[in-house]
Structure formats: structure tokens, C-alpha cells
Amino acid sequence: MxxxxxxxxxxxxxxxxxxxxxxxxxxxxxxxxxxxxxxxxxxxxxxxxxxxxxxxxxxxxxxxxxxxxxxxxxxxxxxxxxxxxxxxxxxxxxxxxxxxxxxxxxxxxxDLSDYRILRSELIAAKQFPHLAAQLAAYLANTLYYTSDFALTGPKKKQQVSQFLNPELCLITEDLFFTDPYCNHERNNVHSEIRTEAQQLWHDEVLQAEVAQLKADFLSKPQALLHGDMHSGSIFINDENCKVIDAEFGFYGPIGFDVGSLVGNLLLSYLSHFGLTADSSARETQQQYLLEQITCLWQQFSSQFKQLMEQECREPSLQNSLYQQRFMQQIWADTLGYAGCELIRRTVGLAHVADLDSISDSTLRGQCEAKALKLGRQLILQRHELANMAQLVALIQYQQA
Amino acid sequence: MxxxxxxxxxxxxxxxxxxxxxxxxxxxxxxxxxxxxxxxxxxxxxxxxxxxxxxxxxxxxxxxxxxxxxxxxxxxxxxxxxxxxxxxxxxxxxxxxxxxxxxxxxxxxxDLSDYRILRSELIAAKQFPHLAAQLAAYLANTLYYTSDFALTGPKKKQQVSQFLNPELCLITEDLFFTDPYCNHERNNVHSEIRTEAQQLWHDEVLQAEVAQLKADFLSKPQALLHGDMHSGSIFINDENCKVIDAEFGFYGPIGFDVGSLVGNLLLSYLSHFGLTADSSARETQQQYLLEQITCLWQQFSSQFKQLMEQECREPSLQNSLYQQRFMQQIWADTLGYAGCELIRRTVGLAHVADLDSISDSTLRGQCEAKALKLGRQLILQRHELANMAQLVALIQYQQA
Incomplete structure (x- = not known):
């Protein structure tokens, strides 16, 4: 050929x-x-x-x-x-x-013919007890072993260059960080949340935080990211899950991968206010999703910590106080990028089926408004929310 | 050929x-x-x-x-x-x-035959009123126009790749950030400050901060740095100064270039405790150096701010609150890297003539101890020191 x-x-x-x-x-x-x-x-x-x-x-x-x-x-x-x-x-x-x-x-x-796409399964309110633990292992291993903790400067620079991926990164730079925060023609805003979207476009305090997250996306090559960790890039069945579709991969901030996934689980959580009429079924599914988000962070962070403590090849990064702060910074980034994902999937070009498949447009608008509100809170409070318990409290507060 | x-x-x-x-x-x-x-x-x-x-x-x-x-x-x-x-x-x-x-x-x-090397001139207690303003212009222009404010994502990624410079960066990674903080065979420690050096090697709080500065050196490609901004890389005469020797150039944190220069001016400042016996001549020269450091930061930051405000091509980085925080972060980085420069030039492999040419070894040891102490303070207090006045006060406090 x-x-x-x-x-x-x-x-x-x-x-x-x-x-x-x-x-x-x-x-x-x-x-x-x-x-x-x-x-x-x-x-x-x-x-x-x-x-x-x-x-x-x-x-x-x-x-x-x-x-x-x-x-x-x-x-x-x-x-x-x-x-x-x-x-x-x-x-x-x-x-x-x-x-x-x-x-x-x-x-x-x-061929993953015996697997199904995670997003469709979550929309159908399916539950997979192994979801979070397995994806935590994927994130911890792929991100740790491509970071400065595991690679020498020269080796990592070679990989940064191998995975520059300028064109696909530019799509994310625009669709994820820029368009949703201004009245851009590429945006897709349902009429029910027009007012909330307009507030976004004038929210300079929020925009300053998003600028920081975007600057980090541009200039913080911490690890080789998947780059598109949404629930459509994950295949799952009753035993296992596998990640596909890595064409957005590049060296970027670790919290971007973790946060994209957390954001998608939160989108699913919020969508069930519109998808699942039965309140008991809804609460069960939402409880499941919160448990998965909690487990995802706990397992990811504990595995990443363990790898830093036991495998770090770089003497000056073995300092335990530094490693503690590094995890804290990934946590804040995770919340920030999760917040961006909530917002861009609601008002940006690329929506998610979780929200778009809510048939009642008033209900859908309510869910979308919740997504914007929670997204904004995650971005603004990412340095204040100290741990998962506070995050869960904040999410549950949305229901009130 | x-x-x-x-x-x-x-x-x-x-x-x-x-x-x-x-x-x-x-x-x-x-x-x-x-x-x-x-x-x-x-x-x-x-x-x-x-x-x-x-x-x-x-x-x-x-x-x-x-x-x-x-x-x-x-x-x-x-x-x-x-x-x-x-x-x-x-x-x-x-x-x-x-x-x-x-x-x-x-x-x-x-050929800059009508120029002389800045370091030798400063050792000889020469003064150049234009030094700081001109180098501030060099730093503001070279760093701003190679940053995310001025370049699109794809254009900057191409340059990051063009200037990876893995081998020379590795030298800096080792000599600047690693060796001075452990008992490394490459270090060059005069016997007079052996005790102070050993304290450094057990100072885990300081090492955690240096780890952060090193991680940023590895993973914060903000702009195309000169990479070796010491006073031996600068030629000067009565009208002008020019920067040479850019073989350490790469995409890194903006504060590294600014901080290296500030660190070298501080080394000169401290060296005159040993080089210049006459107290009035010493005070005059030290006063000159503090004014240059003050002017360097003020002119650099005001020009960089102006460029961000007037020239920024990237809509989401035009946010003024973000730009304010960006300058604050360059300031903290500048102090941190200046502190590292003070320490590595005192106990690391590559000393500077400013200190090494102090003929009385007791006096030299006192100056070196001051450099280690100030270096440590700059690194640890880089987020607390709010402005140049506080930095100058801290430096002058060394004399007491």
C-alpha cells in the first residue's frame, strides 16, 4: 500500500x-x-x-x-x-x-464487541461496581509512569515532542476553554438556559479562573494524558472496562484527565434528575455515581501516592512534603477541569447525550442550569474544597 | 565543508x-x-x-x-x-x-570588543545606570513574545519542540536543583561553610520548595528562556548592554530567567562585604545594586503587564484578574529561582568569581553564609514577600 x-x-x-x-x-x-x-x-x-x-x-x-x-x-x-x-x-x-x-x-x-459504551449504560441507569477502581488504576498508572517522577528530563522531553498534538489540542483549547465563556457562534445553547449562559459570558471572576486552567492546559506538561476521558471513550461490561479513542493524547496537566472523567460522572448524576422520574430509582443511581466518584479519587490518589513514595526515580522529587502538595494540586486541578467539562457540555458545541436525551425541555433546562451552577462552583472553589466529603456535600446541596 | x-x-x-x-x-x-x-x-x-x-x-x-x-x-x-x-x-x-x-x-x-563582561565590571565596583532598564526590556520582550499570550497553541508547541534542549537542561536540573541540596561529589564547598552546607542537606522543608521549583523547571514551558542569565552572559559598556551565550535556551518558567539575573545581582551585592573594604565605597556600590534590582523588576513587570494588556492575541488570557495573578506568580518564581542561584553558586560545582575572588577566606566564608541564608529566605518566603520594598528590606536586614 x-x-x-x-x-x-x-x-x-x-x-x-x-x-x-x-x-x-x-x-x-x-x-x-x-x-x-x-x-x-x-x-x-x-x-x-x-x-x-x-x-x-x-x-x-x-x-x-x-x-x-x-x-x-x-x-x-x-x-x-x-x-x-x-x-x-x-x-x-x-x-x-x-x-x-x-x-x-x-x-x-x-474488537470490544462484548463491551458497551459507558455513557449509554449510565444513561440507562446501569451500575458497575468495578468502574471507579479500574479507571483509577488506569489513570494512576498511565499518568504516574509518564511523569517527571518516573522519567528523566531528556526521556520526558522526547515524549513531550512525540505527543505535541497541536491540532487536536487546539480543538480542546477552543471548545473547552474559550467558546463557552463568550457568545461564540460555535456554542449550542438551549433557549431554556439562555439567561444562565449570558451570565457566564459576563462573569470575569470565573473567566480569570478558567484562564488559569487554560494556561495550565497549554503549559503544564505533567504526564501523557488520554486527553478525552469522557464516558464515550470508555467501554465496559460486567467484569471489566477499557479505554479507547486516545487521539487527543498529549503531555498536559494530570488533573485534566481525572477531572474530565469526574465531570462526566457528574453530568450523569445531574442528568438523572431529568432522565429518571422514579425518585427511589433516581436516588439509588445518584448514590451509586457519588460512590464511584469518591472511590475514583480515593483509589487514584492512594495509588499515585504509593507510586510516588515507592517508585520515584528522581531524588529531588522524593521529598514527602512536596509529594503531598503535588497531590493537593492535582485535586484542585481535577475539580477545576471537572467544572469546565460540566459547563462546556452544557453550552458549548459538543453536548452529551446524558443531558440532551432528557425529553422534557423544561426538566432538561433545569438539569443544565444545575450543571452550569455546579461547574462554576467547582472552578471557583477548587482550592477551598479540601476533600471528597466536602465535594460530595456540595454536590448533594445542588438537589436542595 | x-x-x-x-x-x-x-x-x-x-x-x-x-x-x-x-x-x-x-x-x-x-x-x-x-x-x-x-x-x-x-x-x-x-x-x-x-x-x-x-x-x-x-x-x-x-x-x-x-x-x-x-x-x-x-x-x-x-x-x-x-x-x-x-x-x-x-x-x-x-x-x-x-x-x-x-x-x-x-x-x-x-564581536563585542568595545564591551566588557558584566561580572568583572561589577566585581570592580563599576556602575552602569542603564543596566537594569535595558535588561528589563530584553527580558520583557523576549519572554512575552514567546509566551502563550503572543503565540497560538500550535505555533508555541512547534517552538517548544524546536528548543527542547534535553542535554543542557539536564545539566541545570542536576547542578542547580539537585546537587546543592545533598552531599554530592560534584559540589564545591569551602571548609568555612561546611556546617551551613550540611544544614542545607538536611533541610526537608527547603527541599520541598526546591522540588516545586525544579518540577516547574521541568514542566512549565511558559516562554523561550535564555536559560543562563548570569552576569557572565552579559556584555556591557557605558551606553549599552548585550546578552550572549544562549546555549541553555529552552521553554521554561519565566521566573527562571528573571530570577537568575536577580540572583547574580544579589551575589554581587553580598560579595562586596568581602571585596570592598572601604565602608562608604561598599555602601555606595551596594546601594547601586539594590536600585538596579528594584528597577529591573519594576521595569520588567510594567512592560510585561503593558504587553499583556495591549498585545495579547489569546482572548481567554486577556482577563485582567488573570494577568494580575500571572505577574504575581512570576514574582514568586523570580524570588525562588534567585534563591536557588545564590545557593548553587555558593556550594555547587560552578562558583562565581564575585565570591571566589574574595582573598580573605574568613571574610569569604561570611559572605557565602549570607548567600546561603538569603537564598533560603527567598525560596521559603517567595509567596509571602509581597513586593520589591519587602525584598529590599529583607536584603538589607542581612547586613545587621
């Missing part, structure tokens, strides 16, 4: 066949394209024994707007290389990449 | 002749090598009309220890590219690079 071209199902089958020993006879393969994303083609290639693999190919433009929004296909390299690195650090919870082809920006990877 | 080889004076003349139109007849050139550094050859090439240029060639090893300590010659590229970029941003106070040759790691640059 030579120059880039968009794959047909035939191409995808050939690609899967060529780069895996799983399949046997080529003639017995079948293939369907099922991507619902805007940026990629996604094929499932299957043999007659039910073994299947995924072929994901980056499109050189954003599909939702035709071919008018060009987007580097180098993001397939980023995705493959982040996933391969993260899988080395946390094999249990990272999807397996079998092959990456630079010319075609195509990745052959494990 | 093809592969790297060490230049002879003949090579240096040919190189200068080939890459400048200044010289005329080749036969009338003369050349001397006068580098006293450990890492480079430095030639002055002159014609018979007294026009001269400098040829600086990076050696592939540290000369002070023979050929046993290999060091990338890519540092010549870094030096040339940083100086060219900084000169675009502040032509008055950056040495001019006429040509850079990658194969030979050689730079042809302006």
Missing part, C-alpha cells in the same frame, strides 16, 4: 488480514463500517468463526461538515502510540492496538 | 571570510583563539582595518575534563536559533548572529 486513500470495506478486510494472524482464510471474512463519529471510518472485520477486529481510519477532514474542515491524519499516529504506551502501563484497561499504518492513518485493534 | 572537525585559526578565518561581506582581502585577516570556557572554541577574526568578528565553535566534549564528558554539539543550533529569535524581539540587547553552520556547530557573530 502506498499513498493515503479512504478505505473501502474490501481495503479494511485486506488490512486486517495482512496484519493479524487471527483470521485464517481471507475468503471467509466479512466487514461493515459502523462509525458514527465525525472524524473517522470504523470497520468491524469478522471471520466465519465469530472472531472480529476493528479497523479505524482517520479521515483527513471532519465528516460532519463535509470535506471543508481539514484535520491532520497524524492523529491516528497519536492515538496508536498513546494506546500502545498506555497499554504497556495498564494492559487490563487499555484497548489493544495490533497494528498502525502511517500511510493510511489506519489502526487495527481489538 | 563537510563533516565536523575542530577549527584551527585558519578554519575560523576561512569561515568568517566566507559568511560575511565585512572583510575584503582574505590575506589581510588575523585570528586568535581566546575562549576560556570549557565547552567551546572562541576565535576573534580581524582584518587590517580593525573590523573583527567572533567565531564560536561547540566542542563535542567538555574541555575541562578532557574528552571524557561528551556533550551534544546541537547546543550550537540552540544558541544560534535562540539568539536569532531573541534579537528579532529585542535587537538592541541581543548579540547579532551572522551565520550558523550545523555541520561544524559553528556560529559567526558580532
Amino acid at each position: 502506498a499513498e493515503y486513500r479512504t478505505f473501502t470495506t474490501d481495503d479494511a478486510m485486506r488490512f486486517a488480514d495482512e496484519h493479524s494472524g487471527l483470521f485464517g482464510e481471507h475468503s471467509k471474512l466479512s466487514c461493515e463500517e459502523f462509525g458514527d463519529g465525525n472524524l473517522n471510518l470504523v470497520f468491524r472485520v469478522e471471520n466465519d468463526k465469530g472472531t472480529s477486529l476493528i479497523v479505524k481510519q482517520a479521515l483527513p477532514y471532519a465528516r460532519c461538515v463535509g470535506e471543508s474542515w481539514p484535520l491532520t491524519i497524524d492523529r491516528a499516529r497519536i492515538e496508536a502510540e498513546v494506546l500502545i504506551k498506555h497499554r504497556k502501563l495498564c494492559p487490563e484497561h487499555t484497548v489493544e492496538v495490533l497494528h498502525y499504518d502511517a500511510e493510511h492513518a489506519a489502526i487495527l485493534m481489538e | 563537510a563533516e565536523y572537525r575542530t577549527f584551527t585559526t585558519d578554519d575560523a578565518m576561512r569561515f568568517a571570510d566566507e559568511h560575511s561581506g565585512l572583510f575584503g582581502e582574505h590575506s589581510k585577516l588575523s585570528c586568535e583563539e581566546f575562549g576560556d570556557g570549557n565547552l567551546n572554541l572562541v576565535f576573534r577574526v580581524e582584518n587590517d582595518k580593525g573590523t573583527s568578528l567572533i567565531v564560536k565553535q561547540a566542542l563535542p566534549y567538555a574541555r575541562c575534563v578532557g574528552e571524557s564528558w561528551p556533550l551534544t554539539i546541537d547546543r550550537a543550533r540552540i544558541e544560534a536559533e535562540v539568539l536569532i529569535k531573541h534579537r528579532k524581539l529585542c535587537p538592541e540587547h541581543t548579540v547579532e548572529v551572522l551565520h550558523y553552520d550545523a555541520e561544524h556547530a559553528a556560529i559567526l557573530m558580532e
